Amino acid sequence: MHTGILTGVFGFTTAALIAVLFLLWREWRRTATLQRVGLQLNSTIKRDELLRIIMETSAETMRAEGSSVILADEERGDLYFQVATGERNDEVREIRLQKGEGIAGWVFEHGTSVRIADASRDPRWSNRVANRVNIPTRSMLCVPVISNGKTLGVLQVINKKGGGRFSRRDLRLLEMIASPAAVALENMHLYEALIRTMEEVRVTTAAKERMESELKIAQDIQRSWLPGDSLATDRIELHAELVPARVVGGDFYHFIRLDEHRLLFCLGDVSDKGMPAALFMSGLMIWIQAKAGSDRPPSRILSDINAEISRTDSAMFATIFLAVIDIRTGTIRYVDGGHCPPLIAGPDGVRKLPTVKKLPIGVFEDEVYEEMEYALKPGESIVLYTDGITEAENGRGEWYTADRLIGTVESVRTGTPADVARRVLEDVFAFASGHPQSDDIAVMVLKFRD
Amino acid sequence: MNLTVMPHGDIRIIRIEGRLDGITSPQLEQEILRLCEEGCHRLAFEMDALEYVSSAGLRVLLLAVKKTRAAGGRVALYGVGSAIREVLEISGFLSLFPVLATKEEAIDSLTQ
Numbered sequence: 019m020h021t022g023i024l025t026g027v028f029g030f031t032t033a034a035l036i037a038v039l040f041l042l043w044r045e046w047r048r049t050a051t052l053q054r055v056g057l058q059l060n061s062t063i064k065r066d067e068l069l070r071i072i073m074e075t076s077a078e079t080m081r082a083e084g085s086s087v088i089l090a091d092e093e094r095g096d097l098y099f100q101v102a103t104g105e106r107n108d109e110v111r112e113i114r115l116q117k118g119e120g121i122a123g124w125v126f127e128h129g130t131s132v133r134i135a136d137a138s139r140d141p142r143w144s145n146r147v148a149n150r151v152n153i154p155t156r157s158m159l160c161v162p163v164i165s166n167g168k169t170l171g172v173l174q175v176i177n178k179k180g181g182g183r184f185s186r187r188d189l190r191l192l193e194m195i196a197s198p199a200a201v202a203l204e205n206m207h208l209y210e211a212l213i214r215t216m217e218e219v220r221v222t223t224a225a226k227e228r229m230e231s232e233l234k235i236a237q238d239i240q241r242s243w244l245p246g247d248s249l250a251t252d253r254i255e256l257h258a259e260l261v262p263a264r265v266v267g268g269d270f271y272h273f274i275r276l277d278e279h280r281l282l283f284c285l286g287d288v289s290d291k292g293m294p295a296a297l298f299m300s301g302l303m304i305w306i307q308a309k310a311g312s313d314r315p316p317s318r319i320l321s322d323i324n325a326e327i328s329r330t331d332s333a334m335f336a337t338i339f340l341a342v343i344d345i346r347t348g349t350i351r352y353v354d355g356g357h358c359p360p361l362i363a364g365p366d367g368v369r370k371l372p373t374v375k376k377l378p379i380g381v382f383e384d385e386v387y388e389e390m391e392y393a394l395k396p397g398e399s400i401v402l403y404t405d406g407i408t409e410a411e412n413g414r415g416e417w418y419t420a421d422r423l424i425g426t427v428e429s430v431r432t433g434t435p436a437d438v439a440r441r442v443l444e445d446v447f448a449f450a451s452g453h454p455q456s457d458d459i460a461v462m463v464l465k466f467r468d
Numbered sequence: 469m470n471l472t473v474m475p476h477g478d479i480r481i482i483r484i485e486g487r488l489d490g491i492t493s494p495q496l497e498q499e500i501l502r503l504c505e506e507g508c509h510r511l512a513f514e515m516d517a518l519e520y521v522s523s524a525g526l527r528v529l530l531l532a533v534k535k536t537r538a539a540g541g542r543v544a545l546y547g548v549g550s551a552i553r554e555v556l557e558i559s560g561f562l563s564l565f566p567v568l569a570t571k572e573e574a575i576d577s578l579t580q
Contacts, residue, residue: 290523291490291524333531334527356558377560405523
């Protein structure tokens with residue numbers, strides 16, 4: 019009686035012990051398996067290797083005939099996976115399916131795992147996909163791969179080896195594998211995004227460097243049109259400065275000896291900045307050179323240049339002050355194509371030179387320019403400048419203004435042309451005190467010597 | 469810069485507020501091209517709130533003159549402040565279009 023009870027109790031206890039040991043062993047084995055899977059999945063970040071490892075590890079762990087990883091393509095809004103084809107499985111073919119299409123599409127859309135005994139009899143089964151995969155599918159497990167609440171794709175294994183079915187335990191194990199797989203795939207995506215960004219930076223930097231070097235070349239070409247920055251004869255002395263706001267700009271000046279006694283000089287501003295202005299300016303410099311002739315008055319020279327560059331379909335223009343000086347007498351004949359009024363500076367003070375105001379060149383081809391004349395007295399200078407000086411801005415939004423320019427020129431009115439030009443630039447930059455220069459700055463000073 | 473386009477019969481009144489410079493002028497340029505494409509060739513520019521016009525801004529005003537003239541239309545300005553008037557004067561642009569005091573005068577000059 020007692021022994022019976024004891025045996026019964028003991029027998030029950032032995033069975034329970036074996037069962038517990040079995041469960042413990044199984045749990046240990048599963049933990050060990052997952053640990054191994056985790057290590058394998060973390061061994062690489064490269065797409066091909068990672069996908070291969072996920073598939074091989076899943077198939078091996080689940081004792082399945084095959085496995086695939088189906089990933090979401092966020093840009094195209096569908097799903098895709100790669101299958102090995104060819105006799106030695108060395109060719110890879112990409113298969114795409116819509117979200118919701120087939121069993122994998124259903125799992126992706128619903129975020130729920132499925133375990134299917136006979137896939138071909140499942141209502142979600144897609145022949146379209148199966149035909150392209152070309153592997154007869156019987157049993158199947160399919161689980162979503164989720165990282166940080168986002169479904170990256172699905173992981174599926176097909177056909178349990180030995181012909182049996184996958185169990186609920188198998189499904190839970192695959193779900194456990196999907197978790198480190200999701201982390202590894204997320205890392206892969208981050209890595210790929212980083213590589214893409216680095217490539218974009220490389221391409222952008224290369225393009226920027228190429229552009230900067232092109233702008234540098236453009237600046238060199240533009241500089242080469244300028245006649246230099248100074249000229250001196252026994253009676254006159256000339257100095258010019260040009261500071262572009264961007265690498266290439268729209269301000270320009272020119273001076274050309276027409277003959278032994280006459281010098282043409284001009285200064286202007288193209289109605290834009292950057293490359294278009296620089297190209298327009300280059301063309302202009304050629305026309306100035308071409309139309310300047312000893313037998314032509316400045317009004318005729320400017321009308322001819324204007325006729326060449328005026329186009330009805332273009333609204334680009336240039337303001338210009340153009341003059342011819344007789345270097346023996348100091349007599350200047352000049353025309354004003356919508357430019358800032360020049361200054362006359364001498365021992366008596368500084369004043370604006372009156373002009374007959376006409377339209378800039380490039381506006382209408384039939385514009386007629388009217389000449390005026392002024393005789394520089396010995397010791398007097400004429401100062402040409404662009405609105406980059408009078409409209410230079412400081413940090414408080416104030417302008418340099420024509421009045422301030424007159425004051426600055428007055429303080430050096432008997433100096434050499436180089437003194438005057440440099441003093442003006444110094445004062446303009448001191449006024450702006452680091453505020454970025456938004457327009458080109460050009461200044462030219464011509465002095466009739468004492 | 470702020471642009472407002474108001475119809476007045478077949479005239480379009482374009483109000484420009486703020487700065488018309490190299491940065492903002494493409495916006496006005498597009499508006500003018502759009503109006504011309506729609507067949508509006510009589511434009512009145514309301515300029516009492518225009519604070520500054522650069523040479524790039526002048527270029528767009530010139531474009532308006534050229535485009536409307538090509539289609540037999542015209543441009544008029546009104547409410548021009550002294551700073552803007554000085555720029556128009558220095559650049560010779562005062563000869564390009566009538567610069568009038570009021571909207572009524574501008575509309576009159578465009579309907580004549």
